[in-house]
Each structure stands twice: as C-alpha cells, then as structure tokens.
Amino acid sequence: MKYIKVIVSIGIISLLLFFSAMSDYKWADLIVKQETPKGWVIVYKQNNFMDLTLPWTWIKTPVTGLWFIKDTHTQKLNQDIYLIHTLRVSYDYSRTERDESFEIVNIKTSESAFIDTDQDLSTLNVNNLKWYKFDSDTPGNQIIQYMVKYYEENS
Numbered sequence: 001m002k003y004i005k006v007i008v009s010i011g012i013i014s015l016l017l018f019f020s021a022m023s024d025y026k027w028a029d030l031i032v033k034q035e036t037p038k039g040w041v042i043v044y045k046q047n048n049f050m051d052l053t054l055p056w057t058w059i060k061t062p063v064t065g066l067w068f069i070k071d072t073h074t075q076k077l078n079q080d081i082y083l084i085h086t087l088r089v090s091y092d093y094s095r096t097e098r099d100e101s102f103e104i105v106n107i108k109t110s111e112s113a114f115i116d117t118d119q120d121l122s123t124l125n126v127n128n129l130k131w132y133k134f135d136s137d138t139p140g141n142q143i144i145q146y147m148v149k150y151y152e153e154n155s
Contacts, residue, residue: 027096028063031089040068040087044142065090067139069146080108081126082147083115088139104129105147112144 032042046065066089073085081104088099104113104126113129134140 027091028066031066031096035068035087035089039070039072041071041146043067043069043146044139046139062091064092065139067143069143071150074147074150075121077104077121077124077126081106082151083121084143084147086143103143105144106131107144107148107151110141110144110148112140 028045036042044065044067045063046067047063066087068087068089070085070087075083077083084103084105086101086103088101090097090099100117102115102117102119104115104124106112106126109131111131111133113126113131115124115129132140134144
C-alpha cells in the first residue's frame with residue numbers, strides 16, 4: 001500500500017509538470033491564432049529565455065515573445081519612411097502581457113523610432129525623432145526587415 005501511494009504521488013506530480021510544460025510551449029500558437037484574424041501579421045518569435053526553475057526550458061526554450069504588425073494600419077509618410085502599428089505579446093511562464101505601439105521605420109537606413117500612441121501625425125517631424133539601429137537577431141531588426149520586404153512588394 002505504501003508503494004502505491006508513492007507511485008500515485010509521483011504520477012500526479014509528473015502529470016502536473018507535463019501540463020505546465022505543455023502550456024508553456026502552446027501559448028504562442030494560441031496567441032497567433034487569436035491575433036491573425038484581427039489583421040495582425042506575425043513578424044518575429046523570440047525563444048531564447050530559459051527559466052532555471054523550469055527544467056524543460058533547459059532542453060528547448062519555449063517562445064516567450066511575439067511581435068506582430070498590422071499591415072492595414074501601415075502608412076507611407078515619405079519615400080523611405082513608414083508608420084507602422086505593432087503588437088508585442090510576451091510570456092514570462094506565469095502571465096501574458098500585450099502591448100500595442102506605433103513605430104516609424106526608415107527602410108533606407110534600417111532604423112526605427114518610437115512615437116507616442118497619441119502623437120499628432122500632422123506635426124510629426126521625423127528629423128527630431130530618436131532613431132535606433134538593431135542587431136540582426138533582434139525583434140527590432142526583424143520588424144525593419146519585414147518593412148523592407150513590404151516596401152519591395154508594394155512599390
């Protein structure tokens with residue numbers, strides 16, 4: 001009887017760990033399925049965050065960040081500069097955060113600048129913005145590269 005209690009306890013703990021691990025690996029697919037019907041296009045999936053308290057992340061890190069662009073909200077401001085609407089969804093193994101923002105992307109210089117969501121575009125001077133360059137393996141660079149491709153396809 002003593003062994004049965006131990007085996008049942010180990011089984012229950014194993015099942016709880018299994019379901020916890022599965023939810024960590026499946027959340028991103030659920031978010032993509034939820035956001036794409038709303039017009040969001042997935043641009044980048046980040047999966048480089050390991051949690052030392054979750055041993056399954058040591059073997060294969062789950063997706064913990066998603067970056068989307070809403071193409072229908074993209075506005076060409078001039079020859080090389082676009083206003084884009086972005087969505088970042090992040091997961092820290094316990095909760096999901098969602099953050100929408102607007103960025104200005106210069107496809108010629110491969111730079112982007114962030115603007116307030118309540119910015120009046122009629123008074124926007126792109127020369128006064130703080131422009132950022134990103135390393136090639138970052139979400140910021142992937143967004144810029146997506147816009148370069150978007151420009152090439154739509155010009």
